[in-house]
Amino acid sequence: MAVIMINDQALWDKFVDESPYGLLFHKWDFLHIIEKHTGYQLLPYGIYKGDLLIAVFPLFYKKIMGLKTLFSPPPMSSVPYLGFVMYQEYDSLKQDRKEEYLNIVAEDVNSELENISPNYIFISLDKSNFDTRPFIWRGYNQDTHFTYVVDLNxxxxxxxxxxxxxxxxxxxxxxxxxxxxxxxxxxxxxxxxxxxxxxxxxxxxxxxxxxxxxxxxxxxxxxxxxxxxxxxxxxxxxxxxxxxxxxxxxxxxxxxxxxxxxxxxxxxxxxxxxxxxxxxxKDLEYLGANVKNLCKNRCFYNPSLELSFSLCKKDIYGKLGEWTYRNLIKKRWL
The missing domain is CATH 3.40.630.30 (Gcn5-related N-acetyltransferase (GNAT))
Structure with missing residues (x-):
């Protein structure tokens, strides 16, 4: 098993296109446009099992007022989901192999990030990535988020x-x-x-x-x-x-x-x-279910309510930075 920094756009985009978990937000050019405009450094990790690339995991690094932060996606990007993408054949695996591969991703990425020693890590996952246990077992806290989905079938x-x-x-x-x-x-x-x-x-x-x-x-x-x-x-x-x-x-x-x-x-x-x-x-996703004053109108479309999760890990300095951001800065931002 190994975590490497991928610098091959063709390899990265082919992986994202072929995986059912790959989003446009994961595409190489999208990530680099985020990097260019937000000032966060892109870390395009690839996780291998032997010679097989089993996941890609874009993270963004920035040092803010002395705090080392990692985001996926970073603030101000307006990207609702990012996080890791499992490879194309993942869904066809038996459950024991799925859990083995997820544990590899969580363990190897977590070990790699220890070299950075971040004070704060935040990862927002797509609603298709619902098994967050390997990260929770490694000290990450999980929050639940909601989205509306209109069934088109x-x-x-x-x-x-x-x-x-x-x-x-x-x-x-x-x-x-x-x-x-x-x-x-x-x-x-x-x-x-x-x-x-x-x-x-x-x-x-x-x-x-x-x-x-x-x-x-x-x-x-x-x-x-x-x-x-x-x-x-x-x-x-x-x-x-x-x-x-x-x-x-x-x-x-x-x-x-x-x-x-x-x-x-x-x-x-x-x-x-x-x-x-x-x-x-098969469906249309209507973002906004996490904002109370948007829900009244959106629920008129009779959508289903679906869940997604975010992961967060922070030390005492990260907690202080998060409190400052939430209470002194974010209150004026949507």
Missing amino acids: RELDDIWNSFNSLLRKNIRKGRKLGLEILPDSDASNVYSMMKERYREKGMNVAIVSAQYLQDLLECFPNELKCYSVYAKGAEKAVQTNIIYDYKRCIMWIGGMSTGDLIGVNDYFVWEMIQRAKAAGY
């Missing part, structure tokens, strides 16, 4: 009829506005609209910059799709969104409509549900 009429009646009414209102959904190549529209809406609430947007989003859109034009929504006869967009379109569909960034037009966001989500179903996706 139904007829459109069944999906529509499962919606709350108020939601259906709002979608009809949106349809009467003559809304037009157009591709948008300018990420600054998303960023500026979100920034303005959050400013109204006395908050800051937890995305490092508009240029960060722009670089992602230009690097992944087929996997990240930006849309702006226009009311009939209007020159300025009333809403902007970035949709994640790689292996599955996620309502990722945006959804902040301007003005008092009722039904704009609901109409857009319904359109994305229809497009995702037509594209063959």
Whole structure:
């Protein structure tokens, strides 16, 4: 068994593409764009069993006010999930072999990180990575997170009829506005609209910059799709969104409509549900289930509530740094 730093983009991306656990967030260029804009150093670990690469594990390192921190993903990246990716054949293994391989990943990575001696480690895992026991056994604490998922393995009429009646009414209102959904190549529209809406609430947007989003859109034009929504006869967009379109569909960034037009966001989500179903996706993930004031509307879509987990390990200095961040800095960030 060995942990090495992978410097081969082709090897890395092939592994991510082939694994059912690989996300666009794990792709080589995505990780390096995060590194460029957040100032965290990318550590692209590969975990081998003999000659077999069984997992990749991107981590980001930064020393902050003397504290050594490791994140996957780092703050301000707006990436909901990262962490390790198991290899393509992992799901076909028997349970004893699965647990053996997971233990190898946890043990070898944990041993490698001891050379860094971090004060704080935070890892946010995708909902498909639910077995966190090998990390818990090695001193990591686990937190539970939630996400909404709309089941698309139904007829459109069944999906529509499962919606709350108020939601259906709002979608009809949106349809009467003559809304037009157009591709948008300018990420600054998303960023500026979100920034303005959050400013109204006395908050800051937890995305490092508009240029960060722009670089992602230009690097992944087929996997990240930006849309702006226009009311009939209007020159300025009333809403902007970035949709994640790689292996599955996620309502990722945006959804902040301007003005008092009722039904704009609901109409857009319904359109994305229809497009995702037509594209063959089995579900659509609607992020935001961890934010109380977002849940009331999102649950009108009658989604299922699914779990994901994060892992955290910290020493006394890491605990102090976390308290400072949560209580003095993060309160103004979404």
